Amino acid sequence: MLMLENNEKLLEARPSIEWMKNYAIFQPSTPVLRGVLQESEPAMPIGLNGGRLAEAIEEILHEEEGELFFGDVPLEEILELIDWADDLTISYPNKGNTSAFVPSARRVIEFHDSFMKKADRFTGYDASEGVLYVLFLSCLALNPRAPRIFAVDNFDQSLNPRLTRAVTKRFCQMILNKDKTVFLTTHNPLTLDGLDLLDPRIRLFTIDRSHKTGEAVLSRVEINRALLEKDMPLSRLWTSGAIGGVPNL
Numbered sequence: 001m002l003m004l005e006n007n008e009k010l011l012e013a014r015p016s017i018e019w020m021k022n023y024a025i026f027q028p029s030t031p032v033l034r035g036v037l038q039e040s041e042p043a044m045p046i047g048l049n050g051g052r053l054a055e056a057i058e059e060i061l062h063e064e065e066g067e068l069f070f071g072d073v074p075l076e077e078i079l080e081l082i083d084w085a086d087d088l089t090i091s092y093p094n095k096g097n098t099s100a101f102v103p104s105a106r107r108v109i110e111f112h113d114s115f116m117k118k119a120d121r122f123t124g125y126d127a128s129e130g131v132l133y134v135l136f137l138s139c140l141a142l143n144p145r146a147p148r149i150f151a152v153d154n155f156d157q158s159l160n161p162r163l164t165r166a167v168t169k170r171f172c173q174m175i176l177n178k179d180k181t182v183f184l185t186t187h188n189p190l191t192l193d194g195l196d197l198l199d200p201r202i203r204l205f206t207i208d209r210s211h212k213t214g215e216a217v218l219s220r221v222e223i224n225r226a227l228l229e230k231d232m233p234l235s236r237l238w239t240s241g242a243i244g245g246v247p248n249l
Contacts, residue, residue, distance in 0.1 A: 003018070019148060019149065020149060022149075023149050024043060024150045026048050026049075026050075026151065026152045027048060027152075027153045027154070028133060028136050028158075029050055030129040030158065032047065032049040033136060034124050034125045034129075034132065035053070035107075035124065035125065039051025039052065044145055045139075045143050046143070050136050053132065053136055054090050054106075054108055054109045054124070055106070056145075056146075057109065057135060057139055058107060059145070060143050060144075061075070070138060070142060071142030071143065073138075075088060077170075078134070081134050081163065081166060081167060081170065082134060084113050084115060085111045085112065085113065085131070087112040088109065088111055089110045089121075091107070092106075109123060109124040111123070111124075111127055130158045130159050130163060133157070134159075134163075134167055141171060141174035141180070148179075148181070149180065150182060150183075151184070152182065152184050152185075153185055154186070155184040156187065156190075161188070165190045165191070165194040167194070168191050168193075168195060169196075172194070172196065176201055176202075189234075189236070189238050189239050192204065192233075192234035192235050193233050193234055195234065197222070204220070204221040205221065206218075208245060219245075221234075221243045221244075
């Protein structure tokens, strides 16, 4: 309504409204990421639950001078987060790579395990959910058709602790390079250790409940002398209760 109303006073606000119009909250689901369950919240280029992941990757996977790129990032940099994979392709499902008993999407992600023979490949259905989640986040950051502003609920799901920290750091770099804005929620302390809070573009907030009214209280966590003197990583500060965002149990 604000975009359509003929009011000159709204002209300054319209660019911000335009920027927000494709805002979406993503909640990836492992069966949907594998392509065996239909997407309940379709969107382009990726569904809110992770549908069309293979197609969205296919859009940005390309070769330049003999090197494969995932968007404008060398594929090798993405595969560094998947320590056993040395190749990734998108193909059509067939009897050779998909079980006849498993429903399949129109495209499938194929991996080569660096410890297996070159001819041996397997699909996202057989890969760990953490691998698919890494690709999902990378695609959200690098696919030009993905929203410029979005949220990811439970950012740390499906990731082991060390991978959580590494993915957080890499994801932040990709998002900032693309001038996007993302809201992330997490319950994993190691996520915090991947945040560079000395960069003012990266901000951490804790959510607490008021003991008097029950209202949600939003507090920004900033690096200051008091926190530095504790000489502990953010993950330990969070679990110790020093920065809030945890219940008083």
